[in-house]
Amino acid sequence: MRRLIPAARAAAFLALLCVLITAASRVLRMKESEEKLKPFLDTAKEADVLFLGDSQVYYGVSPLEIYRDYGITSYNLGWSNCMLPMTYWTLMNALDYAEPKAVVIGVMDVGYPLKLSDSFGEVHTAFDAFPMSPTKLRAILDLTDTQETDQYGKTAEELRWEMIFPLIQYHSRWSSLSQEDFKPRYNAQKGAAQRIHVTDPDASHLGAYEGDRSPENGPGYAYLRRTIEECQSRGIAVILMLAPHPAFDNTKKSAYTVEAIAQEYGVAFLNFVQMDRVVDYYTDCYDPASHLNPSGVQKVSDYLGRYLRDFCALPDRRGETAYAGWQKDYDAYIEEKLRTMAEQEDGLRSALMLLHDRDFSVVLTMRPGFSTSDFHIQDLLQNIAREHVHWDDEKVSARLNPLEGLQYADGEGAGYFLAVDRDRGEIHELYGCREEEFETSFGTVFCRMDGEWIDLSLTQDGKETYYFDTWEEQDEDAHVLVIDRRTGKVALSIALSRE
Numbered sequence: 001m002r003r004l005i006p007a008a009r010a011a012a013f014l015a016l017l018c019v020l021i022t023a024a025s026r027v028l029r030m031k032e033s034e035e036k037l038k039p040f041l042d043t044a045k046e047a048d049v050l051f052l053g054d055s056q057v058y059y060g061v062s063p064l065e066i067y068r069d070y071g072i073t074s075y076n077l078g079w080s081n082c083m084l085p086m087t088y089w090t091l092m093n094a095l096d097y098a099e100p101k102a103v104v105i106g107v108m109d110v111g112y113p114l115k116l117s118d119s120f121g122e123v124h125t126a127f128d129a130f131p132m133s134p135t136k137l138r139a140i141l142d143l144t145d146t147q148e149t150d151q152y153g154k155t156a157e158e159l160r161w162e163m164i165f166p167l168i169q170y171h172s173r174w175s176s177l178s179q180e181d182f183k184p185r186y187n188a189q190k191g192a193a194q195r196i197h198v199t200d201p202d203a204s205h206l207g208a209y210e211g212d213r214s215p216e217n218g219p220g221y222a223y224l225r226r227t228i229e230e231c232q233s234r235g236i237a238v239i240l241m242l243a244p245h246p247a248f249d250n251t252k253k254s255a256y257t258v259e260a261i262a263q264e265y266g267v268a269f270l271n272f273v274q275m276d277r278v279v280d281y282y283t284d285c286y287d288p289a290s291h292l293n294p295s296g297v298q299k300v301s302d303y304l305g306r307y308l309r310d311f312c313a314l315p316d317r318r319g320e321t322a323y324a325g326w327q328k329d330y331d332a333y334i335e336e337k338l339r340t341m342a343e344q345e346d347g348l349r350s351a352l353m354l355l356h357d358r359d360f361s362v363v364l365t366m367r368p369g370f371s372t373s374d375f376h377i378q379d380l381l382q383n384i385a386r387e388h389v390h391w392d393d394e395k396v397s398a399r400l401n402p403l404e405g406l407q408y409a410d411g412e413g414a415g416y417f418l419a420v421d422r423d424r425g426e427i428h429e430l431y432g433c434r435e436e437e438f439e440t441s442f443g444t445v446f447c448r449m450d451g452e453w454i455d456l457s458l459t460q461d462g463k464e465t466y467y468f469d470t471w472e473e474q475d476e477d478a479h480v481l482v483i484d485r486r487t488g489k490v491a492l493s494i495a496l497s498r499e
Contacts, residue, residue: 049074053106071316076191081117089139213256
């Protein structure tokens, strides 16, 4: 009996030591992984769809937009620089907690010749917050079974031990801990993130490609096949996706190979690079070559939502008691959109881009003399009310540019007025020297133009509010009223300038 006491004490000491090391590791590690994955781990069984892939998926698909329009519940598990081997193991770890009916897999980097990107830190962000388990250990051992080194000279073997014992990587962070290390800002967009900017695309890479497909060289193709086979063995529907972007020829060549693989396994492949009407690259690009801004995200998410509804027979969870938290999350998401609009400092183009949003109706005026012909301002104004495109042309009007008065107002140096009433599906334009009063779902709008200034008022619940009616208030290039469709009230009144 006496011999057992030291052994019990040693076992208790080791158990306490493990607890302390685990707790220290959680505090010291970088929080990007926990901020994204903890909301997923807490509600994993609610997700009927998982989105996986690299930054094009991470920044390009919004689960909350899909939920709003189709009631489909999903989570975005995409990460920057997440190659197909990492995507496979992300899915395998996620399946320890989730029971998705479908997965959507981004394939842009399928031809990448290595298992890992040139920054091993991305492996930490993808996996750190998953609890250690047999699946996670297999992922670590497999991903680090390579002679690769990253751009900082770290070897895969060093990464392996860091992943198993995170204190090796994070032990020196004591001096840089902040409040966010103890109270992380958890992802509120079901794993997605958005980038706010508008830039012109790299036009040299737009257009069709006619040529041979790529050979299946490198690990990406092998892990893509493993991912498809794993999903099919579990009865999970698979949709492969190449997100819209100005793609290089090697990406277009690899897309032919992915298409052949998809046909071999009988799974869907959505090649948005070949769909020239889903997005408009002159309004929907965050950067010249790769990523979408929120306008493009809305269009792609709508396309994916309808596709998942029609071809995967996924349930509409809106109104189900067990999913009541989704509406609360969506309301918080709308409030975040409004804060982004109110704090927008990226200029007129980005502000106009954000107005392409089904959650808001819009009233907008452009001052007399302001030219909309430069910097694709006309494209962005057209984009506010632009319809979304799907595969079924019978459901989509060919009139993607419904505004008729922009060129006249620009050519004559006249003011311009636009109201987009999303609840009624109506568009009102006014330009030249005119005045008009009309009814909308959010009240009575009055606008008068005399060639030098614009008067605008809105009457709601019997109260008329003048938003601007003097020349001094019209120094900015544009004024915008943003109406929250939940309430029918003006949520924002903002003045915008090109500078």
